[in-house]
Amino acid sequence: MAKRVSLAHGEGGELTHQLINDVFIKAFNHKEQTKFDSAFINITSERMAVTTDSYVVNPLFFPGGDIGKLAVTGTINDLAVSGAIPLGITAGFIIEEGFLISDLRKIVQSMAIEAEKSGVKIVAGDTKVVEKGSADGVFINTTGIGIMHRKDQLKPETIKTGDSIIISGTIGDHGIAILSARQELGLLTDVKSDCAVLTHMIRNLMDYSEGIRIMRDPTRGGLATSLVELSEDFGFTAEIDDSTIPIRDDVHGACDILGFDPLYLANEGKIVMIVDPSKEIEILNRLKEYEAGRDACVIGRIVECNDSKGKVLLKTPLGTTRRLHRLSGMLLPRIC
Amino acid sequence: METLNLLSDPVYAKDSVDAVIHAANRFKEKYGRKAVLMEVCGSHTMAIAKSGIKTRLKDDVQLIAGPGCPVCVTDQESIDSMIQLSQESNRILCTFGDMMRVPGSKFSLMQAKTEGKDIRVVYSPLDTLKIAEQNPDKEVIFLGIGFETTIPILALTIQEAMTKRIKNFSIWMTTKLVEPVLRNLLESGQVKVDGFILPGQVSVVLGKNRFLYLAKDYKIPGVISGFEPVQLLRGIYRLLNLLIDEKAEIINDYTYAVKDEGNQIAQNLINDYLMPNDEGWRGIGIIPESGLDLKEQYARFDAKKKFNITIQKPKMTKCRCGEIIRGLISPEDCSLFNKGCSPINPIGPCMVSAEGTCAAHYQYMREE
Numbered sequence: 219m220a221k222r223v224s225l226a227h228g229e230g231g232e233l234t235h236q237l238i239n240d241v242f243i244k245a246f247n248h249k250e251q252t253k254f255d256s257a258f259i260n261i262t263s264e265r266m267a268v269t270t271d272s273y274v275v276n277p278l279f280f281p282g283g284d285i286g287k288l289a290v291t292g293t294i295n296d297l298a299v300s301g302a303i304p305l306g307i308t309a310g311f312i313i314e315e316g317f318l319i320s321d322l323r324k325i326v327q328s329m330a331i332e333a334e335k336s337g338v339k340i341v342a343g344d345t346k347v348v349e350k351g352s353a354d355g356v357f358i359n360t361t362g363i364g365i366m367h368r369k370d371q372l373k374p375e376t377i378k379t380g381d382s383i384i385i386s387g388t389i390g391d392h393g394i395a396i397l398s399a400r401q402e403l404g405l406l407t408d409v410k411s412d413c414a415v416l417t418h419m420i421r422n423l424m425d426y427s428e429g430i431r432i433m434r435d436p437t438r439g440g441l442a443t444s445l446v447e448l449s450e451d452f453g454f455t456a457e458i459d460d461s462t463i464p465i466r467d468d469v470h471g472a473c474d475i476l477g478f479d480p481l482y483l484a485n486e487g488k489i490v491m492i493v494d495p496s497k498e499i500e501i502l503n504r505l506k507e508y509e510a511g512r513d514a515c516v517i518g519r520i521v522e523c524n525d526s527k528g529k530v531l532l533k534t535p536l537g538t539t540r541r542l543h544r545l546s547g548m549l550l551p552r553i554c
Numbered sequence: 555m556e557t558l559n560l561l562s563d564p565v566y567a568k569d570s571v572d573a574v575i576h577a578a579n580r581f582k583e584k585y586g587r588k589a590v591l592m593e594v595c596g597s598h599t600m601a602i603a604k605s606g607i608k609t610r611l612k613d614d615v616q617l618i619a620g621p622g623c624p625v626c627v628t629d630q631e632s633i634d635s636m637i638q639l640s641q642e643s644n645r646i647l648c649t650f651g652d653m654m655r656v657p658g659s660k661f662s663l664m665q666a667k668t669e670g671k672d673i674r675v676v677y678s679p680l681d682t683l684k685i686a687e688q689n690p691d692k693e694v695i696f697l698g699i700g701f702e703t704t705i706p707i708l709a710l711t712i713q714e715a716m717t718k719r720i721k722n723f724s725i726w727m728t729t730k731l732v733e734p735v736l737r738n739l740l741e742s743g744q745v746k747v748d749g750f751i752l753p754g755q756v757s758v759v760l761g762k763n764r765f766l767y768l769a770k771d772y773k774i775p776g777v778i779s780g781f782e783p784v785q786l787l788r789g790i791y792r793l794l795n796l797l798i799d800e801k802a803e804i805i806n807d808y809t810y811a812v813k814d815e816g817n818q819i820a821q822n823l824i825n826d827y828l829m830p831n832d833e834g835w836r837g838i839g840i841i842p843e844s845g846l847d848l849k850e851q852y853a854r855f856d857a858k859k860k861f862n863i864t865i866q867k868p869k870m871t872k873c874r875c876g877e878i879i880r881g882l883i884s885p886e887d888c889s890l891f892n893k894g895c896s897p898i899n900p901i902g903p904c905m906v907s908a909e910g911t912c913a914a915h916y917q918y919m920r921e922e
């Protein structure tokens with residue numbers, strides 16, 4: 219087996235076959251599926267969920283994960299927070315010529331481990347190799363298919379004034395982990411990405427708890443952008459309290475240095491949810507049973523419904539409130 | 555750790571607000587108007603907006619932003635020059651992140667990068683030396699912007715380049731000094747300021763004593779403050795008390811970081827490698843000896859001397875950043891604010907920078 223990926227690995231011939239056999243099939247445990255041009259999955263529910271996402275992270279390996287783990291967890295979590303039970307995902311790879319096969323193997327292995335944790339099969343895939351300089355190492359696209367939970371219980375139409383807003387843990391960990399992993403930053407922090415599959419935690423909530431109105435995973439754009447989108451989509455005013463939002467000290471410190479706002483940093487293993495306040499304690503307790511939900515807490519309330527435009531207000535420690543908006547443009551580190 | 559916890563303690567913060575409002579009322583009783591305080595530093599502007607201090611104190615104290623954001627005061631000519639330099643394929647241009655979107659006369663560095671020019675974001679000027687070593691066949695040029703906080707590391711970078719005998723590296727200097735611009739502001743008489751919240755990190759380098767001229771020459775008090783909301787509130791409180799007691803003094807309220815004499819090592823680095831020059835400030839124009847250039851013996855690292863480029867006169871827009879950085883108008887007074895000028899499509903640098911007054915208003919004080 220060659221050490222690096224070459225353009226010939228993408229030509230569909232012997233080398234492609236070798237790469238698929240040696241790297242992908244070995245990790246993903248494909249059997250019969252590989253004999254057809256499509257994978258077959260048994261769907262019994264009438265309502266299905268489908269999601270797709272592409273992953274172009276730099277660096278490919280970072281504290282707490284790699285692009286493969288991210289690609290699987292991201293797609294599986296998107297299904298799970300929509301109230302679906304993930305069944306299978308596809309994985310498309312665009313690989314830059316010269317990429318180390320040993321690194322590809324690590325990435326694929328991560329994907330297999332995360333998929334296994336969720337009981338999800340990686341059912342189909344595609345591999346393309348592009349000339350050096352046409353891609354940055356590896357890009358991965360994953361598409362996920364799931365069936366809606368039998369209770370189908372997410373009911374955003376029942377959001378009421380007084381409902382609780384819960385975050386499942388500390389925010390900004392993934393954003394800072396990625397930034398500190400970029401060698402040029404030289405940030406001395408041991409923050410690990412929170413990148414994790416949340417399927418079991420969410421399934422447990424869906425199976426045994428009532429009162430979850432809506433869930434989102436606050437990835438790109440962070441907690442603030444997710445909440446702003448929810449408020450606009452479902453027409454409510456939310457007020458969150460700055461002092462209750464869980465943020466690690468080192469994430470706080472790194473944000474101060476770089477001029478970033480943790481509310482806008484990406485997360486890859488968190489859920490923000492709006493719940494019936496009478497079920498708040500029960501839901502928190504259930505979240506805390508899991509490592510990924512250990513720091514779960516209430517961060518605010520819905521203060522008005524039927525607000526056609528929808529907005530999110532942040533209560534500051536000085537007792538003032540200011541409006542949160544979507545992330546504007548790119549996060550760029552400041553000069554001093 | 556206890557001090558740090560105190561700085562974010564909401565109860566302590568509320569007590570600090572009450573104390574400031576009490577002092578502000580005493581000022582109003584004595585002078586029949588609100589006190590006008592200028593925070594010189596862009597990071598202070600951002601912290602004041604983000605924490606809610608500006609909103610909370612709007613009826614009690616007039617807080618205005620000063621010319622202390624290094625991105626906001628960088629002249630269009632410098633951006634235009636860098637874009638012109640990037641046209642040659644054997645050049646790598648490096649800059650700080652928030653300079654990428656600052657508009658020049660026609661384009662920003664970000665737009666030039668999307669057209670395929672090799673323009674890279676670095677987190678420290680020292681990183682550019684690694685890039686120069688890794689690319690010996692290319693010229694690596696750094697856009698050297700910043701106030702006294704950043705200037706010592708530019709000098710250090712020159713020192714390192716000499717030690718490592720790196721020849722394919724140069725800096726396009728467009729640094730700024732705080733004292734000349736504050737003197738210019740006060741002598742222009744355009745804005746009436748009762749007192750200054752002085753920049754914490756610039757003071758780490760310069761020291762408290764380098765701000766005594768404000769009290770001595772202009773009879774204006776100042777307080778050197780840290781960046782946490784509680785520190786800023788205390789700075790405002792102490793400044794109001796100086797004004798009530800009619801004391802033109804400079805107080806160092808950031809003592810664990812700022813010494814009277816400043817950081818001697820950083821100052822020596824500046825003095826060894828750099829000399830004063832007449833610098834152009836965006837929206838203000840040229841202020842004599844308000845920046846620093848490389849000394850003659852280091853001309854080989856000076857991009858202005860190393861490369862021959864012709865700069866056109868910058869195109870004028872309706873952007874009023876020049877008045878905003880001098881505290882003459884508020885961002886909402888600019889006809890472009892949130893109407894064509896936003897962080898996604900900034901017309902002026904005050905909307906680009908993480909420390910810019912317009913960006914602070916847009917992000918933290920905008921209502922729709």
